Amino acid sequence: MKTIAIAAALLIPPSLACAQQQPMPPTMQMPDMPMPSQQHENHAAATPGKLPETQLLGAVAKRAPMTLEDFESIAEKTNPTLAQSHTLVRRAEQQGRQSALYPNPVVAYDAEHIRGGSYGGGEQGAYLQQNIVLGGxxxxRRSIxxxxxQEYTIGVDEQTYRVRNSVQQAFYKALTAQAAVVVRQHLLMLSLDAVKTSHQLANVGQADQPDVLQAEVEAEQANIDFVRSQREYLEDFQKLASIAGSRQLSVCPLTGDLEHPPAIDPEQQVATIVSASPSVKRAQQEVSVAEARLKAAKREAVPDLQLRAGEWWSGEQTSSTSNAAGPMSFVSAGVALPLWNRNQGNVEAAKAELERAQEDVTRTELSLKNxxxxxxxxxxxxQFEADRYRTDLLPRAQRAYDLYLAKYKQMAAAYPQVLISQRTLFxxxxxxxHALSTVWTTASALENFTLDGALSSPSSEPLNSTINLPNGGSQ
Structure with a gap:
């Protein structure tokens, strides 16, 4: 027979002890709620079977706690999507710079009839050619x-809200999981005490063997649930670290006020989301982009002026003298006549894109409202559920459990009644x-315009790196 004292020592380090005589440290505290007043003493009862599994968070509790602000600061510095959203702004700025660069001039050498034949030397020389872009x-193009x-600048704000919302929701989910560990630990300690009490009563002939076995089963189940809750906390913490953008953050306690979520006006918040969300502003900015594209497409039909000027030397002999004709100058100018191609297809496509962008503003507003x-x-x-639990259900359940436990110890109630009240309480x-967690996560979503996806790549148009190439071509 192994003693419960050994089991408790393996399971519950002093830094995480939940017994009434030793309050929980601030880093692992849970919201105020009625907790059983059962004293745990030294747990000197004996139970058959396996000992409870060793505490999984022993090393975790020794580390410095972290707050929501800590994770938000990490996310601001290391979340890759925020850096990506800033690079989209720089990309568009540099594409605008490239699109407005003037065409390079062409310098060329040309020669004809170099051998000359019966006329003597041929003609050769150099010229300079420059295309003059007309019509603004x-x-x-740069305006596009x-x-x-500007759209991507709004996207930076949009992605910031996405990251913030994801970090806040993940933090309070992990904080809830941490509080659940404390609840499960309380239940395990009470179950171990129940085993002790059952054995003591059985030793003096005041409890039946089924009561002892039932108490042992409940203790083993409580241990399983306790281990599972610790695993869930480890999982939620790692998710939180990933969302913040950290790859090597060690699991540590969290500290935060879970029981006092922000008080918001949901109706007013919904109206704010529909009217002021970065998603709506970005959709409106897409309309401005489409208008710039349409304006540019209409102007593309204006032809460019092509200028060429140069100096030639002609070795051709004149009819009146044997001397060569000598140097000659020339100049030419021309434009392409917009007869067949007036960019009409691109203009109509730009009109269609503008209509799509305008409809997308309405779609975005309706989607956010939905x-x-x-x-x-x-x-x-x-919010209503959490308030009822705190003010009504939990105090009554606590009182019922205390009464049944006291009666059982006085042999005035059966042990199954104690188990039922205990299960109900916990x-x-x-x-x-869970209700508090839902209040926090929904409040966070509403305050951050329902934007989510801290690790989703910021949306952008496909990268075009061949704008206004130096050789005159573009794609």
């Missing part, structure tokens, strides 16, 4: 990318934590 097309850079309305109702429902405590 370069400025209009300037408007796009997402935010259920969140507002979930927030209100969870299930209500877990449900209370």
């Amino acid at each position: 097309k370069l400025g209009l 990318y300037q408007q796009q850079a 997402l935010s309305e259920p969140l507002a109702q979930q927030y209100l429902a969870a 299930q209500l405590q877990l449900d209370y934590l």
Whole structure:
């Protein structure tokens, strides 16, 4: 027979002890709720079977705690999507710079009839050619990318809200999981005490063997649930670290006020989301981009002026003298006549894109309303639920458990009644934590415009790195 004292020593390090005589450290505290007042003493009862598994968070509790602000600071510095969103702005700015560069001049050498034949030497010389862009097309092309850079600037704000929302939701989910570990630990300690009490009563002939076996089963189940809750906390912490952008952050305790979520006006928040969300602003900016594209497409039909000037030397002999004709100058100018290709297809395509962008503003607003309305109702429902647990259900369940436990020790109640009241109490405590978590996560979603996806790549148009090439071509 192994003693419960050994089991408790393996399972619960002093830094995480949940017994009434030693309060929980601030880093692992859970929201205030009625907790059983059972004293644990030294747990000197004996139980058959395997000992409870060793505490998984022993080393974790010794590390410095982290707050929500710590993770938000990490995310601001290391989350890759924020850096990506800034690179999109720089890309558009440099594309605008490239699109407005003037065409390079052409310097060339030309020669004809070099051998001359019966006329003597041929003709040869050099010329300079320059295309003059007319109609303000370069400025209009640059305007497209300037408007796009502004869209991506709004995208930086949009991605910031995405990261912030994801970090906040992951933090409070992990904080809830941490509080659940404490609840499960309380339940395990009480189950171990119940085993001790059952053995003591059985030794004096005041408890039946089924009561002892039932107490041992409950203790073993409580241990399984305790280990599972620790695994869930480890999982949630690692997810939180990944969302923040950290690859090597060690698991540590979290500290935060889980029981006092922000008080918001859901109806007003929904209206703010629909009218002021970065997603709506970005959709509106896409309309400006489409308008710039349409304006540029209409102006592309204006032809460029092609100028050429040069100096020749002719070795051809004149008819009146044997001397060569000598140096000659020339100049030429021309434009392409926009007869067949007036860029009409691109103009109509730009009009269609403008219509699509305008409709996308309405689509975005409706989509945000569709997402935010259920969140507002979930927030209100969870807020009401958490308040009822705190003020009504938990105090009554606590009182019922205390009464049944006292009666059982006085042989005035059967042990199954104690088990039922115990299960009810701890299930209500877990449900209370779940309600608080829902209040926090829905409030975070509403305050961050329902934007989520801290590790989703920021949306952008396909990269075009062949704009206004130096050789005169472009794609």
